[in-house]
Amino acid sequence: MMNWNAICTVYFKELKDSLRDKRTLITTIVIPTLVIPILMFGAGFVMTKVITKAKNETSSMMILGGEDSPKLVEAFKSNEDFRVVETTEDFKDKISNKEIRVAVDIPAGFEATLAAGEVPDVKIYHYQGEMKSSMGRGQVSGFLVDYRADLVEVAFKERGLPLSLAKPFVVVSENVAPPEKVGGNAIGGFVPYIIVILCFTGAMYPAMDLTAGEKERGTMETLLCSPLDRVNIVMGKFLMTFTASVATMILSLTTLGISAMVAAKVLGGSAAGAGGAAGAGGSGAGAVLIDPMGLVGVFAMILPVAVLFSALLLTVSLFAKSFKEAQSYVSPGMIIIIVPAMLGMLPGIDLNLSTVFVPILNLSLVCKEMLSGVWNWEYIALIFTSSGVYAAIALWLCVKMFNREDVIFRA
Amino acid sequence: MIEANNLTKTFKDKKRGVVRAVDDVSFRCEPGKIYGLLGANGAGKTTTLRILATLLKPTEGSAVVAGHDVVSAGSKVRAQVGFLAASTALYGRLTAREMVTYFGQLNGMPDGQIKARLKQLADELDMHDFLDRRCDKFSTGMKQKTSIARTVVHDPEVMIFDEPTLGLDVMTARAIVRFVRDCRDRGKTVIYSSHVMSEIEKLCDKIGIIHDGKLVAEGTLSQLSERYGETDMEEIFVKAVGGEAALLAAAEKQA
Numbered sequence: 135m136m137n138w139n140a141i142c143t144v145y146f147k148e149l150k151d152s153l154r155d156k157r158t159l160i161t162t163i164v165i166p167t168l169v170i171p172i173l174m175f176g177a178g179f180v181m182t183k184v185i186t187k188a189k190n191e192t193s194s195m196m197i198l199g200g201e202d203s204p205k206l207v208e209a210f211k212s213n214e215d216f217r218v219v220e221t222t223e224d225f226k227d228k229i230s231n232k233e234i235r236v237a238v239d240i241p242a243g244f245e246a247t248l249a250a251g252e253v254p255d256v257k258i259y260h261y262q263g264e265m266k267s268s269m270g271r272g273q274v275s276g277f278l279v280d281y282r283a284d285l286v287e288v289a290f291k292e293r294g295l296p297l298s299l300a301k302p303f304v305v306v307s308e309n310v311a312p313p314e315k316v317g318g319n320a321i322g323g324f325v326p327y328i329i330v331i332l333c334f335t336g337a338m339y340p341a342m343d344l345t346a347g348e349k350e351r352g353t354m355e356t357l358l359c360s361p362l363d364r365v366n367i368v369m370g371k372f373l374m375t376f377t378a379s380v381a382t383m384i385l386s387l388t389t390l391g392i393s394a395m396v397a398a399k400v401l402g403g404s405a406a407g408a409g410g411a412a413g414a415g416g417s418g419a420g421a422v423l424i425d426p427m428g429l430v431g432v433f434a435m436i437l438p439v440a441v442l443f444s445a446l447l448l449t450v451s452l453f454a455k456s457f458k459e460a461q462s463y464v465s466p467g468m469i470i471i472i473v474p475a476m477l478g479m480l481p482g483i484d485l486n487l488s489t490v491f492v493p494i495l496n497l498s499l500v501c502k503e504m505l506s507g508v509w510n511w512e513y514i515a516l517i518f519t520s521s522g523v524y525a526a527i528a529l530w531l532c533v534k535m536f537n538r539e540d541v542i543f544r545a
Numbered sequence: 546m547i548e549a550n551n552l553t554k555t556f557k558d559k560k561r562g563v564v565r566a567v568d569d570v571s572f573r574c575e576p577g578k579i580y581g582l583l584g585a586n587g588a589g590k591t592t593t594l595r596i597l598a599t600l601l602k603p604t605e606g607s608a609v610v611a612g613h614d615v616v617s618a619g620s621k622v623r624a625q626v627g628f629l630a631a632s633t634a635l636y637g638r639l640t641a642r643e644m645v646t647y648f649g650q651l652n653g654m655p656d657g658q659i660k661a662r663l664k665q666l667a668d669e670l671d672m673h674d675f676l677d678r679r680c681d682k683f684s685t686g687m688k689q690k691t692s693i694a695r696t697v698v699h700d701p702e703v704m705i706f707d708e709p710t711l712g713l714d715v716m717t718a719r720a721i722v723r724f725v726r727d728c729r730d731r732g733k734t735v736i737y738s739s740h741v742m743s744e745i746e747k748l749c750d751k752i753g754i755i756h757d758g759k760l761v762a763e764g765t766l767s768q769l770s771e772r773y774g775e776t777d778m779e780e781i782f783v784k785a786v787g788g789e790a791a792l793l794a795a796a797e798k799q800a
Contacts, residue, residue, distance in 0.1 A: 151638050356633040361653070
């Protein structure tokens with residue numbers, strides 16, 4: 135029989151016990167509040183620095199040929215964005231070795247060909263996938279396009295033609311999405327993904343400690359000698375695991391939000407990159423806005439999933455004889471939950487009557503919608519109910535396991 | 546009072562198939578008496594005692610402990626039982642006071658009663674010096690005292706001891722033996738298992754010899770001595786189980 139007094143007695147003892155355990159404190163409090171923000175803030179900071187530095191640096195380049203085209207060569211040399219180095223035969227190696235970013239091949243008789251009205255090729259050598267080389271390629275090609283536009287302008291003037299002939303109309307684009315929609319789409323998939331992982335890792339350590347850990351230390355048998363019905367012991371332990379899971383989530387989200395805001399302030403305008411690197415914290419970076427009600431909705435939807443994770447982790451760990459054994463059962467679970475959480479981030483996978491019942495994936499999808507201001511109440515109700523049903527089954531299974539002597543006294 | 550009637554417990558084992566860990570065991574333990582369960586490792590002592598403490602359910606047979614059936618009224622039985630085994634450890638991150646208080650609460654005792662009981666136990670067991678220190682820093686003696694206090698905080702009618710002196714130093718073991726006698730003198734029903742002949746010989750009013758899951762002999766020391774024509778407990782034991790060859794065979798079966 136369920137007895138709330140007994141459940142509370144077990145719960146508060148487990149809470150006290152866990153708060154005295156350094157390992158639990160590290161995984162549930164220290165890592166989410168300190169380590170993750172420091173890592174993400176640090177990564178964002180370093181990334182911004184590197185990108186800014188690369189952008190500010192002049193592109194080192196090599197000009198191949200061009201002896202008979204002094205105007206173009208001179209234009210490159212006099213441009214402050216480029217640093218033209220001496221031409222050598224091994225320019226490809228130099229690009230590969232990142233000694234220069236790009237090389238421009240000006241064909242022989244380039245200016246003479248132009249004057250004759252023909253269309254010569256100018257080739258840019260670059261190294262695809264290398265950030266600095268790509269930047270250099272962009273700069274050189276932009277420069278050449280501008281140079282070509284100037285030539286067109288001169289030619290039109292010489293012939294007395296209006297410039298609008300070359301550019302009959304202008305293309306402009308305007309964003310109609312409200313800012314929170316942009317935010318929802320940009321990071322809507324990422325927030326539930328990171329929350330699912332945190333929800334799991336928060337529950338992981340206490341679940342193993344309160345079951346396999348107790349068996350290993352010999353306190354499980356002591357506890358089972360008490361007159362409590364096992365369901366009360368399970369519920370007390372479950373509530374503790376659930377508390378740790380929720381605490382980890384709240385702590386991480388808070389610190390991530392704060393560090394993202396700090397990052398936005400410290401790193402200034404270039405914080406968009408840093409914010410992106412800071413993951414969920416992107417919401418606070420100012421570049422994108424997130425509907426706060428969406429966050430509340432996400433939190434409400436994750437609660438039954440936290441129940442599910444806590445109960446499943448307790449069930450699986452209870453089977454193990456030692457903490458180490460429990461770890462080897464539980465670790466693969468992380469990969470199992472990451473897959474549906476990641477699927478939710480992919481474009482093209484939407485909520486429908488088949489995805490709505492897939493645990494974790496449905497959460498990921500509905501969170502993406504809620505964060506972009508879409509409240510599809512029928513789906514929300516279906517997902518909450520189905521998650522609740524899965525959670526209840528997991529909890530029932532957990533109580534069942536605690537009543538199996540071959541599991542409790544597994545030798 | 547403990548009454549075990551035809552208790553049987555079988556396990557499924559991958560290598561050995563169905564194992565009869567306890568096989569049709571019946572006995573009675575009276576209040577104010579110590580019943581000793583003597584057997585080699587793996588003879589079925591722990592399984593029998595775990596059934597009496599309701600940690601395991603018997604496959605067949607029944608047992609009544611302190612007036613309640615172990616299968617149908619498990620929590621009522623546990624409320625009247627103090628179970629102390631080598632395998633029942635303390636929570637390392639709790640202090641002795643918290644440990645004893647926790648088990649008082651689990652037994653549904655009100656706070657005032659727990660406090661008074663804790664004071665009384667700390668006086669009796671001389672625990673005041675380490676009452677507020679964490680159990681993981683304890684010596685074996687301190688641990689054992691705290692375990693005893695944990696076991697008896699709710700003043701149970703029936704005490705079950707499963708090899709309580711296993712791995713303890715002489716002084717601590719003696720303190721345990723003294724405590725077991727105290728329990729008897731206070732009129733509690735005590736069942737005590739061990740594979741140490743001398744302990745059983747000194748301590749127990751009635752002895753049951755268990756071998757390969759079966760209770761092969763039972764009686765007072767003098768009755769057993771008369772039946773097997775030996776005065777030494779070890780000789781009685783070996784004769785009761787059917788000779789050294791039988792002991793060896795049982796040990797091999799387990800390996």
